[in-house]
Amino acid sequence: MTTNREMSLASTKTTLSLPDFHRRKRQCGALAALTLLLGVLQFQPFVSTALAESAKVQKDLGAERWSIQVERVDPGDVALEPSFEAAIYENLLEELAKTEQFKQLLRTGDRNASDVSKLFILKTTVQKYTPGSETRRAVTTVNGATKLNVRIQLVTRGGQVVLEKVVDGNVRFIGGNLRATHSLAHNVAVILKRSTLPAQADRVPEQESGKGSN
């Protein structure tokens, strides 16, 4: 009898302690969620501030992009046809536009150049020109290539040379002679794209002495 009574009391105690345990567990869970929520809410202003700052930096960097003015081609001592001069100039403008590296592309003599603060001037001087023949190329395959060799200089408005390279442009097999100018302009655009331009006008590096031919 006593044993039965004790057992019934124990069972009663057990049945009472289980809901209590669950209730406490639920309370703890709610408290943890609340703490987490408060924590997140506390950090949210910091996160948004950081994101805004990052966006602002990116915007500033975008605003700091350089513009470029392409000067007309200087034939130097080479007797280059006017069509080649014009084709190099126009192809340079097209290829540089494709790279989207520069904020603004300006032509020689463009009045808007005076309003641009960060402006590079691209100077192109022809060093060597080998006139070819499309017919000779078509007949012999190995002969009649049109070859162009130019020196490009990227100069700031103050006259500091940022980049100096020697670039080639050829047409060896299929295509007209003017295709050499397209090849040349493409090579120039690739070189400028790969080069690291200074962030500020006053931090212009020393002139590159090594002339990398492409």
Add this chain to the structure above:
Amino acid sequence: MNPNPVLSKQTPVTSLQVGHGLACLTLLVLLCASSAGQTQNEAVGAVPGSAIHATHVLGFEGARHNDAGDLKIQGDAVQFQRNGSPTVQVSLSSIQDISVEDEDKQVGGRTMTLGKTAVPYGGGRLVSLFAHKKYDILTLEYLDNSNGLHGAIFQLSKGQGQTFKKDLVARGARISSPDDRATPQSTPEVKHDNK
């Protein structure tokens, strides 16, 4: 063991190949001849001041590369119009320099080049030897509204370039030097195409 049957099998195949080659060659030569004849007629029929057929190579603002169309002087402007496309024009006063050169080019374009590659026994090279034609390359340097320099290149039939240049100069277009810059043949370095 008798070689005669083998020979009798090879001969038709070889003759067939030669036949194919000859057929390709004849077709290409005919194409070249017709193309050359057509353009010669165009060159002869060109009247000074009227619209001339030209191919815009590059640089004329608003026109697409390698577009064929009509080039003409209308009022105080040079106009280029491709069939069905709006006219693009540049005023004569904005022209800074005009030059004409001659250039030797292969006729037929990319299709012809591929066709020549397909001709067996190097027959394509033989076709290339005859499938070329002289053109006039007209270069116009002009300024846009912002004073930016443009260089436009047009390909005209032989003989039309000088006529068009004279027309432009007569109507007030400027040239940088009075002597013709379009005679580079005198110097061997500048000679563009010596076949």
